[in-house]
Structures are given as structure tokens and as C-alpha cells.
Amino acid sequence: MKTTPTILFASILATVVAPLHAAQPEWRSWGGGDPSASARVADGAVPASTPSQTIINEIMQRQQQLQLELRELRDLVERQGYEIEMLRKANQDTYADTDRRLRALEQPPAPVLPQAEVPAAPVPPVVPPASAAPTAAPAGNEQAAYDQAFALLKEGKYEQSIKAFDAFVKAHPSSPYVPNAQYWSGEARYVQGDLKGAMQQFELVVKGAPAHPKVPDALLKIGYIFYDQKNFAKARETLNKVKEQFPGSQAASLANQRLKRMQQEGV
Amino acid sequence: MTPAEVRAMTRFILKLLALLTVLFAALPARAALQIDITQGTDGTIPIAVVPFGGGAPEDVAQIVSNDLARSGQFNTLAPTAMPELPIDPQQVNFGAWRAARRDYVVVGRVRPDGARYAIEFYLLDVNKGGQITAMSVAASRAELRMGAHRVADIIYEAILGIKGAFATRIAYVTESGVAPYRTYGLEVADSDGFNPQTVLESREPIMSPAWSPDGRRLAYVSFETRRAAIYVQDLYTGQRERVASFPGINGSPSWSPDGGRLALTLSKDGNPEIYILDLATRQVQRVTNSSAIDTEATWLPDGSGLVFTSDRGGRPQTYQVSADGGTPRRLTFDGAYNARPSVSADGRYLTTVQGCDGGFCIAVLDFKTGASRVLTKGPMDEAPSFAPNGGMLLYAASEGGRSVLKVVSVEGRANTRLSFQQGKVRDPAWGPFRP
Structure with missing residues (x-):
């Protein structure tokens, strides 16, 4: 539902949640919860409301809590995945940079000849003539x-x-x-x-x-x-x-x- | 919930209450839009569009000048600041324009041509002292403003090498009157907000207009039956059809680039999820599956997938998913809130409404560099949509309690207000290039 973006989530929640409450108004009183309910059930004592209601109530609460925790965890995992991806990229960039600089140091690994032996003008200086460099290109x-x-x-x-x-x-x-x-x-x-x-x-x-x-x-x-x-x-x-x-x-x-x-x- | 969200919630509840109230005849509301440049334009191309000769019923040069200024790429000159007001290119004294620090000058005239008009114009290079382009654009009286936008498109492309998007249209929803007299309108206007035309009027809310890729049809949500349903309306014939009215939410339509499908938000299977509706077969296919709210789907320009909003991570963020479904991948990490995504036609930029210091701002994420930038100041900026050339963004904002449409250039340099005289205006959508 595209209304204004800010009212988007509120509006959807309103439309989704409101009918549920309307259909099952007793949820609200359950939502209030009786903190001692679980203890009493565990003790085997007779609860104020029927046991099935209490159990459903408890399951509902736990389920909601789990969903909330799941979303928090998903957010964390997504963020960490993103950070790992960013680090991986940064690492790659660093490696590429180091590699590039090492290569620059290495190149030209063309033979370096004593000054006197460097042939004059017409020959490109990096390619020595055969006579000047017995090994020529590796x-x-x-x-x-x-x-x-x-x-x-x-x-x-x-x-x-x-x-x-x-x-x-x-x-x-x-x-x-x-x-x-x-x-x-x-x-x-x-x-x-x-x-x-x-x-x-x-x-x-x-x-x-x-x-x-x-x-x-x-x-x-x-x-x-x-x-x-x-x-x-x-x-x-x-x-x-x-x-x-x-x-x-x-x-x-x-x-x-x-x-x-x-x-x-x-x- | 932030105060803004509480306000938004309040607004929505008020709207729901309004729906339940018996409505009476609405007050007539005529929209008129105005343009103001509200931000500086440093580092832009200096140009001057000299008032055109010929005595047209519209100030064509002013329309062209406003378009260029609004793009954020140019700075223009008011006629009062011009050293001379030539009409023919031969009359132009380039020295005077050089002294006025202009790089380009546009001169021209509007010639009546039977029942039509011919806009003849010359784009001149001040530094070279020569002509770059000269053209004539034909238009009827009613099309004169659109003709001026075409002139602006030609100038924009001649100088920048990028197609202009001024001769395009926008759609938006208006809300006027106070409950129980409230009226909703679906309007289509020129890209500068002029020539608004109502294509649908209703006592019940209208939402989320979306342009078909051919610019011929609009899909939108209407509550006219008191329940949300998706309609598709042909703008030329006025013909409309209800394409989705499932139990629960029917929202956020977005056309596939091939025009054959609509991405929708439906809650028919429980909570809001993204579906794809095939318009020919009317089959719906579910795309997302999560216990969270998934909504506001928008297509990637290549049609391969969708970008949508989900609060599966606790807070609304945008995700990308293949059109066939699969595991969505989160796209936004800057800001605690990112919603209402829209992707530029070249697929490079994603715009969202982002939670920012001021409330809600328009942000743009560059997929190529991974950098995210906030373009606006808030506090209640909403529903951004890209111009078809990706150079500008249209969005809804709130200024001093008034609701307005605004245009911001994609680098954030120029911010223009298309002001709205009465009532509220929301859900703007920028249409495609026109043939």
C-alpha cells in the first residue's frame, strides 16, 4: 500500500492488526498477561483462567518474542554480511594496490647495462642489441x-x-x-x-x-x-x-x- | 515509534475514520502549481534564454528557462539582468554576453502558423560566437507548454549529451476538503506541474499511481468500493478495469518493464507479501514469503527482479529479489529506515525514503560505488520517483504544514518546489519518455 512512505508501515499494521483485535478482542486481555500463570501451571495448581487458554497465551507470547529476536538476529546477520563484503572488497583493493606497486618495482626488469654499452639513438633504449647483451631477452x-x-x-x-x-x-x-x-x-x-x-x-x-x-x-x-x-x-x-x-x-x-x-x- | 511515525499513524487513523463517515458534496479544488528555485546552483552551466518574439499566449522562453534551472545543471538569467534582448541570432552581441558571463544564449520567436504555432529557436555558443543548433517545434495552443518543454529537452541534450526529460508527465493524488467533505483526485500534469488534469475523482482514498512503460495507462489503488482494489486506467480512452481485489490488502502496483505484469502487495495468504500479476492471464504468483511485512515492490529496469521494502530485519529496509522468488538480498544499510524504493532507468541508482536527522529524507544509493547520499532535508519527504533520464527526482514534502511536490536534481544541487495551492498532494510518480 503506497500512501506516504512514513505512514506505510503504520497503515499496514493498522489494517492488519486492527481487524485481528476486532475479531478476537480477548487477545488484549491475554496480552496483559499474568506473570505468575506459567509458574502456577508448572506447579500443577489450578489457574484462574482455563489451562488451555493460559498455555495458548504463553505460546503466543513466546512466539512473538521469538519473532522479534529472529528479526534482530536477521538484522545483525545482514549487517555483518555487508561488513564482511565491504572488508573483502577493501582487502582486495589493498592487495591489488600492493601487487601493482610490487610490479612497478619489478618492471622494467629489462637488463640494466653499464652506461658505456648503451647503444646510441636509433635503437630503442630498453631493447639492447644482441652484441651488447649476450643473454638478450630472458x-x-x-x-x-x-x-x-x-x-x-x-x-x-x-x-x-x-x-x-x-x-x-x-x-x-x-x-x-x-x-x-x-x-x-x-x-x-x-x-x-x-x-x-x-x-x-x-x-x-x-x-x-x-x-x-x-x-x-x-x-x-x-x-x-x-x-x-x-x-x-x-x-x-x-x-x-x-x-x-x-x-x-x-x-x-x-x-x-x-x-x-x-x-x-x-x- | 518515532514522533513522525506516530503522526503518520494518526493521519492514517483519521483517514480511516473519514472512510466510515458519510460524505457530502466536496468543495471544488483547482490546483495551481508554481515553481521556485529554493537552493543555490554553484558549478552549473551559465545560460540565458532571451524572451521570445512573436507574442505567444505562453511565455515560452520562461518555461524553457525554468526547465533548465530545475535540472540543477544550468543557471539561468532573469530578463531584467540581460544585457540585451535580441530575437534574431544576427542581432546577438556575443561580447555583451561574454561580459554577462554566459556560456550559452537562446533566442527565438513563436510564429503563429494557422491554428498552430511554430517555436523557432537558436542555441548559440557565446565563447565561440556561433550557432550550436536551430530548430522549429510545432504545437497547438493546448500543446504550447509541452512544445516549450521539447525545446528545453533539445537544448539539454545539445549541451549535455543526455536526453532531456522535461516533455514528460507526472501523476499524483490530491486530497481536498475536510472530512466529511473530503475528495480525492488522481491527477496528471506536465513535468513542471502545470496543466493538471483530473483523471479520476473519488470520495474514497486513491493511492499509489504507477505509469505503464508506454505512458498510456496508470495502475492505482482505489477504495471506491470501501475496500482496496487495483485498477488500470487508459489515459486516452478513460477506460478502466479492476485487476485485483483480493481479500485484505491490494496495494503498491508497479509495472514490469515489458508492460505485461504488475508487481503488487497482497495479504490474501496472511500477511503482506509481494506478488506478480500477469495482466493477460490474471494469474498471481507469489514472490516473497516471510512473517514480516513485504511491500512497495518496484521493478529493476531489466525486468529480472524487484526491489521492495521489508521489516524482516526489525526495521523497514529495501531488499532485492529475483522475479522468480528466492532469497532476497538486503540493499540498504545507511539509515535505520529505508522505504519506498525506486530504481533509475539505467539501473545505477536506488532512491529511498531514509530516516535522517530531520525525520524522513530522500536518499540515493549509487550501486556502482556503493555510496549513499541524502539529497533533501526532510522532515517529511515521501515517495521519490526518478525522471526517465535519471537526472531529477520528484517527491512529496511537507512545508510549513502545507503539502507540496518537489523536484531535486540527482546530485542534490537544485531543489524546486511545485507548490500546490490548497489541499494535500501525495504519491507523485514521474511518467516515462513520450514518443
Whole structure:
């Protein structure tokens, strides 16, 4: 019944409920209820009204109460379902965002060549000529092996991803992905708390491919590890190096933050 | 119960009492509607519709200007604020309009053409100093206002790329006189509230008019037999037919998009539930099944399902259910009260009457983003329905004890009052596009 929306429910209740009362006016007196009725029935005493009426009355009351509780529960379930759905969506968005950022870090995983070897103008800079890059574009299984190791890392299977990255470096020592694999192997070890192992990997990146885009991050992490090892002098030296060598980079700003923190901590 | 609900209940009981009273001749009530822009229009497109030449019996330019302002997409200029009043496009001094900060100017004239009129108009781009469109719209004397609405539709679409919905009609119920002299009227008017025509008059309540998708028929609830029944009335022939009069409640008709079925609220099997009535076979099929009140069904534009109101969760909220039945899914979670749902023609927006700080407000939920927004301030806003282009909403409201129809643009920017001189007006329904 569409009257005004506000009178909708009232109106329906009025039309539904009113005739019931009209037809069975005794409901009203039952609705008042005798709180001691159930006790007396339970005691086996003779109630004021007939036992069947009392029982029906009680059942009616309970039924109404159950219906009320059921509706409250339904409201709760519906709201929780909605909240779960919202959380699931938010979670998905967060995951998608993290994934996107990790990908951005990873790409282009094109080989990074020493400055001198980058060919001049006419050749697109990201595709090195065969002579300049003996490995050229990574072969299919090489790419797959790297992706697999990276996928393990994203899933949080650090132990397995460390093994996979290390195996990748062994199997494809001339791959342009080697610094990336070493970096992520270092990250996984760092997360695991293997500071020494992580340090080794980051050093491999810094020393093995000094022009690689992962170097600022690797150096930053080396600085962090020195800090974690309470080797504050070395930490300060390394973090300052990041600031000086890669000004304006994300790593430099993070290095700066850590240096400030160290100053505050008085170390 | 909130005070508003108590008031509503009181109103309903008074109405029931009125039904039981012997009625005498009703006072004649002639509705006249007026338009007022009641809210600011920042960030809108500046346009000027210059008074048309030719001396027509209606101020066509004013009608066009009012339409554009009401959409919430434009801000218009009063003739007194215009730098010049040209009639031909050649007379327009674009520099003067640039100085008046207008992006568009409309000029034209209404030419008598035998017994008819030709509305010739030019839409001009002030910044480019050129013409965007020029057209002639033919209309009889009686159709002159509708012709002006068509002009507004053409301008709206030329600038925004969205079909205009001004040349459409609305239906609503009026209630005039005091019991026992009360009269109910089912009225159809232009989208700006002008040209109201009574299609049914009754001493008993009329409720819930719903437009058929072809705009030819109205389904509604009438208590003329002292019991609720659903009627379908052809607006051109006046022919009417009772399509549902089951024991108990017969309420809230809504046409399926194919025009072949009506969703209804019936209580024939106990408590109010949603049913679908096949108009050809007269078979009813039950859609919902709960111990709570299920009512106010409205079709999704693709005909796949219905959105309805139910208090199965303790308080009224809106739910979606497949037309074949099944488990309803709750749609509204903002606000402790959401009722009277209506879905925009593109299926993107759901409007409801929502419990808000001020009482009852009109809210719009964007299915795409999940965001819900309250468009009006209350305190007793009721029965929202979308314009067929989804750009505006028509609803009933209460202002200073008077009942009025209002139009709010879907982003809430412009709010216009189609005021009603006497009596009450309720249950507005915006009709479909006209061919």
C-alpha cells in the first residue's frame, strides 16, 4: 500500500492488526498477561483462567518474542554480511594496490647495462642489441622461474621463495634478472630475521650490478641491517651514502628518515 | 515509534475514520502549481534564454528557462539582468554576453502558423560566437507548454549529451476538503506541474499511481468500493478495469518493464507479501514469503527482479529479489529506515525514503560505488520517483504544514518546489519518455 512512505508501515499494521483485535478482542486481555500463570501451571495448581487458554497465551507470547529476536538476529546477520563484503572488497583493493606497486618495482626488469654499452639513438633504449647483451631477452623458462619465485614471495612463502630465487641465480647466472632475484632473496631473508644472509644478498646486488635500479634500495637495506645489528656508525655511513649517491630517490628519503630517527634515539 | 511515525499513524487513523463517515458534496479544488528555485546552483552551466518574439499566449522562453534551472545543471538569467534582448541570432552581441558571463544564449520567436504555432529557436555558443543548433517545434495552443518543454529537452541534450526529460508527465493524488467533505483526485500534469488534469475523482482514498512503460495507462489503488482494489486506467480512452481485489490488502502496483505484469502487495495468504500479476492471464504468483511485512515492490529496469521494502530485519529496509522468488538480498544499510524504493532507468541508482536527522529524507544509493547520499532535508519527504533520464527526482514534502511536490536534481544541487495551492498532494510518480 503506497500512501506516504512514513505512514506505510503504520497503515499496514493498522489494517492488519486492527481487524485481528476486532475479531478476537480477548487477545488484549491475554496480552496483559499474568506473570505468575506459567509458574502456577508448572506447579500443577489450578489457574484462574482455563489451562488451555493460559498455555495458548504463553505460546503466543513466546512466539512473538521469538519473532522479534529472529528479526534482530536477521538484522545483525545482514549487517555483518555487508561488513564482511565491504572488508573483502577493501582487502582486495589493498592487495591489488600492493601487487601493482610490487610490479612497478619489478618492471622494467629489462637488463640494466653499464652506461658505456648503451647503444646510441636509433635503437630503442630498453631493447639492447644482441652484441651488447649476450643473454638478450630472458628465455621462456627463465622468465617462468623468476615469476614463480616472485609469486612465492608475494604469497608470503619466504623460505620457498629464498630457495627459488637462489636456484634461479644458479641456473641463470647471466640473466638480467639476477640482481632482482638477489634483492628479493635478501628481502625474504630480512623478513625471516636472517640479517647476515640478507646482508650478503644486498651486497651482491650493490657490488654485482652497481648501475642497477635496485642498488639504492639494496644499499638502504644494508644500512637498516647495520642499524638492526646496532652497528650505528656503519649504519650512518651507509645511509648517508644512499642520500649522497641517489638524491631525490625514495631510498634517499627513507634513509634520511632513519638518520633522523637515529639522531632522536641518540645513537 | 518515532514522533513522525506516530503522526503518520494518526493521519492514517483519521483517514480511516473519514472512510466510515458519510460524505457530502466536496468543495471544488483547482490546483495551481508554481515553481521556485529554493537552493543555490554553484558549478552549473551559465545560460540565458532571451524572451521570445512573436507574442505567444505562453511565455515560452520562461518555461524553457525554468526547465533548465530545475535540472540543477544550468543557471539561468532573469530578463531584467540581460544585457540585451535580441530575437534574431544576427542581432546577438556575443561580447555583451561574454561580459554577462554566459556560456550559452537562446533566442527565438513563436510564429503563429494557422491554428498552430511554430517555436523557432537558436542555441548559440557565446565563447565561440556561433550557432550550436536551430530548430522549429510545432504545437497547438493546448500543446504550447509541452512544445516549450521539447525545446528545453533539445537544448539539454545539445549541451549535455543526455536526453532531456522535461516533455514528460507526472501523476499524483490530491486530497481536498475536510472530512466529511473530503475528495480525492488522481491527477496528471506536465513535468513542471502545470496543466493538471483530473483523471479520476473519488470520495474514497486513491493511492499509489504507477505509469505503464508506454505512458498510456496508470495502475492505482482505489477504495471506491470501501475496500482496496487495483485498477488500470487508459489515459486516452478513460477506460478502466479492476485487476485485483483480493481479500485484505491490494496495494503498491508497479509495472514490469515489458508492460505485461504488475508487481503488487497482497495479504490474501496472511500477511503482506509481494506478488506478480500477469495482466493477460490474471494469474498471481507469489514472490516473497516471510512473517514480516513485504511491500512497495518496484521493478529493476531489466525486468529480472524487484526491489521492495521489508521489516524482516526489525526495521523497514529495501531488499532485492529475483522475479522468480528466492532469497532476497538486503540493499540498504545507511539509515535505520529505508522505504519506498525506486530504481533509475539505467539501473545505477536506488532512491529511498531514509530516516535522517530531520525525520524522513530522500536518499540515493549509487550501486556502482556503493555510496549513499541524502539529497533533501526532510522532515517529511515521501515517495521519490526518478525522471526517465535519471537526472531529477520528484517527491512529496511537507512545508510549513502545507503539502507540496518537489523536484531535486540527482546530485542534490537544485531543489524546486511545485507548490500546490490548497489541499494535500501525495504519491507523485514521474511518467516515462513520450514518443
